[in-house]
Amino acid sequence: MPPSRTGAEILVDGLLANGLATGFGVPGESYLAVLEAMRARNFDFVICRQEGGASMMADASAKLSGKPGLCFVTRGPGAANAMSGVHVAAQDSTPLLLFVGQIERGFRHREAFQEMDYRAVFGSVAKWVVEIDDAARIPELLSRAIRTATQGRPGPVVIALPEDMLVERADVFDAPAVTPAETWPGLSDMAQLQKLLWAAERPIAIVGGGRWSEGAAARLARFADRFALPVAVTFRRQMLFPAHHSSYVGDLGIAPNPKLVERVKTADLVLLIGGRLSEIPAQAYTLLDVPSPRQTLVHVHADAEELGRVYQPALAIHASPNAFAAALEGVQPSASLGWAAATEEAHGDYLAWSETVPAHPGAVQMAEVLAAFAKLPADAIVTNGAGNYSSWFHRFHRVTRYGTQAAPTSGSMGYGLPAAIAARRLYPDREIVALAGDGCFLMTGQELATAVQHRLPLVVLVFDNGQYGTIRMHQERAYPERPFGTALQNPDFAAYARAFGAEGFSVTQAGEFGPAFASARACGRPAVVHVRLDPEAITPTMTISDLRAQARAAGR
The missing domain is CATH 3.40.50.970 (Thiamin diphosphate (ThDP)-binding fold, Pyr/PP domains)
Structure with missing residues (x-):
């Protein structure tokens, strides 16, 4: 019964x-x-x-x-x-x-x-x-x-x-546990893919979306190694392919490497695995023509409704990334990989793009922040919400392991701290660091109380430039020298953290971030590091003055 x-x-x-x-x-x-x-x-x-x-x-x-x-x-x-x-x-x-x-x-x-x-x-x-x-x-x-x-x-x-x-x-009895079905590619699909790869001269793979696993990511890396195939990742999906792999060529996020953008546009074969190539990774739908791409498009997706929804592929493969990655083990490279030298060059372009952090106005420099950040263990989990502060990390922080990144491709503010709490609950033995802007953090800053109550050690870096920086950037492009509705009067975030029972550290001068970050990591409690940035330092490549000059030159 x-x-x-x-x-x-x-x-x-x-x-x-x-x-x-x-x-x-x-x-x-x-x-x-x-x-x-x-x-x-x-x-x-x-x-x-x-x-x-x-x-x-x-x-x-x-x-x-x-x-x-x-x-x-x-x-x-x-x-x-x-x-x-x-x-x-x-x-x-x-x-x-x-x-x-x-x-x-x-x-x-x-x-x-x-x-x-x-x-x-x-x-x-x-x-x-x-x-x-x-x-x-x-x-x-x-x-x-x-x-x-x-x-x-x-x-x-x-x-x-x-x-x-x-x-x-x-x-009633409980139902049996659910095992999600994997949709496998057919043998004819994989044979056709092999033929297209053999015929290609300038191929590139782009990976994104869901339904991945650590094993699938590893199999994809082996496939890329065997084919010397250049691999890019979509917006905030860096953990799908290791940055140190010789085939990695960068991410198609906000303000990507122009050389990567050009490579996708001039490719003769694009292998899109798992992702949809939506507005941001498609650079406002400019990388591939809609609905008929210039490139030969092979689109692999777990949902048949996504195949041909925006781009009409030359080969549509209805398969989950897990199943497709497993099937890649049977795809064989041709005797000559004519694009191998171009892949090596593209990886070098990625390394050059992500190597040197530019100086910017203000006492606290992001180069110092990123240098300390690079000392995190490879399995540390980094989370973030939305905001221009994240562009520094997406460009210069090299993600090398699966399962070490959680960020919203939807661009939702406030995601970093809640995501860090979830990560700490799942993985109590790993370091967890959340990234947030001043506007982003206060969307969900009250969840510090959750971290304290549940005794979840984690570090939140709050980058404070006194404004909704992303919106100010767009504002200066469209309406230069007329900022309105984007300035913020912020609390002392270190004191805010201490009020919750967390640790709080302030960084206002050069040389202070490294010691503050080290102390936050070692304190064994939730901690906030309040990093004050100059409001001029809006992106890795632009200051507000630069934006205004561009707008004036365009006659706005």
């Missing part, structure tokens, strides 16, 4: 049966029964301070572990706050399950307290939205939710849980 359990107990047991034992959230009266079931089963529930931070933690957990991230929030305002992380998961192809408390079933359509139509609100962002009306159907619908979140192109699923359904009892 199946056991008799409440809906909440069936839900938590189902998660545990799938190896999903950690969740992030803000408690609410709409799902008290779930909290009780978690307590009784020693479920690892990370208590957060705002639902946006909790949903970003769940997203980062999924990015770093490959398993669906779990977020629990209450109805109405809680669900609305969590939308930020759901949007990140949608654009970043991250498997995420958002569990939302809901009003009692008998109160629907009366605009009851915090009532919301979750299908309408999340329907355009999530892969699937479901409201579970019957406790007996939880095993069925939870299994479907996990499959939907993880198969094809991964993404978020929203599951609404009526309050009275959670205390309803049902006699």
Whole structure:
């Protein structure tokens, strides 16, 4: 006979049966029964301070572990706050399950307290939205939710849980644990790919997207080595290919190496694996013509709907990156790799582009910051949100291992600290460093309390230039010398950290960052290093004065 359990107990047991034992959230009266079931089963529930931070933690957990991230929030305002992380998961192809408390079933359509139509609100962002009306159907619908979140192109699923359904009892067994299906390329696909590679003169591979693993990344690196094939990564996907590999040619993010951009434009074969080549990596859709690329395009993706959605490929391969990387072991190089010298040159161009950090206005120099940063162990996990500060690290910090990066390709501010908390919860023995701008940090800065409460040592570097720097940059290009709405009056972030019970360090002069960073890393507690930068130092290649001069020259 199946056991008799409440809906909440069936839900938590189902998660545990799938190896999903950690969740992030803000408690609410709409799902008290779930909290009780978690307590009784020693479920690892990370208590957060705002639902946006909790949903970003769940997203980062999924990015770093490959398993669906779990977020629990209450109805109405809680669900609305969590939308930020759901949007990140949608654009970043991250498997995420958002569990939302809901009003009692008998109160629907009366605009009851915090009532919301979750299908309408999340329907355009999530892969699937479901409201579970019957406790007996939880095993069925939870299994479907996990499959939907993880198969094809991964993404978020929203599951609404009526309050009275959670205390309803049902006699059901747990469903078997879900193993996401891998879509394998056909033999004819791989044979055609081999023919295209043999015929190519200027090929390049571009990797991105989700559904990767450490093993898949390693197999791709071996393939690139055998073929001397140049490999670029898409925006904030540096961990998919080691920077020290002789085939690595850089990332297609914001302000990439112009030589890399030219190589993609003049390639005769582009092998796009896992990614979609969306607006930022495609440099505003200029690298490949839409819909018919100039280059011969081979597009490999786990979701058939993404093949030909924007670019019409010469060869569309419906396969997950894991399966495709395994199939690459059988693809053989031709006797002569005529592009090998060009690959060596392209790798050299990457090294030159990422070697020397330019000086900029101000006492504190990013060269000093990056020199200290380079001393981190190779398995340290680095997280960041959005902002111009991140461009220094994307260009000059060399990522060499899979699973050491978590950042939003959606450009969501506030991601760095929540992601660092998730990383520390997953990997208690690894160093975790979050990067944030002053505007970025205060989007989710209250989650320092989460780090302190759960005793999660991590370091947050807050780069303070007193402005929303990215927006100021665009403003100076479009409306030079007319800044408006972008200046910030900031707190003392070191004192802010100490108020939460964390450590705080201030860096205002040359030579101070290295010792402050070393102390933060060694303190054994959450720590914030407040780095004051000159507002003129807007990017690695531009100051505000440079932007204004360009705008004047363009007649703006």
